[in-house]
């Protein structure tokens with residue numbers, strides 16, 4: 357079980373399941389949405405995500421591509437994204453987790469669009485776009 361919360365503390369959630377496909381994502385959308393040089397994300401089943409408090413603070417930014425970025429409307433912390441093309445799954449923003457992970461992401465994705473001023477200094481696999489399935 358994992359627990360997470362946003363910066364202002366309005367939103368608290370639990371995950372009653374496993375994280376999968378964890379990755380550091382360097383795509384320009386994640387960089388802009390997070391205001392950072394890359395994002396750390398993992399996939400969880402929507403049915404295993406339980407919002408404990410803060411439902412009224414959750415806001416959604418939806419793109420024409422059918423991606424919905426869900427964030428705290430009070431502090432702006434990104435919570436998860438979901439896609440029309442992947443129903444039933446959420447892409448969780450790992451920085452909000454309060455539960456320490458045994459192991460962080462083991463891959464970099466969308467390295468082809470990473471910020472040119474950031475160099476990756478670990479030996480983890482790098483994928484130009486999505487990781488091969």
Ligand SMILES: [Zn+2]
Pocket residue numbers: 362363364365366367428429430431432433
């Ligand atoms: Zn917040």
Ligand SMILES: [Zn+2]
Pocket residue numbers: 381382383384385386387395466
């Ligand atoms: Zn991304």
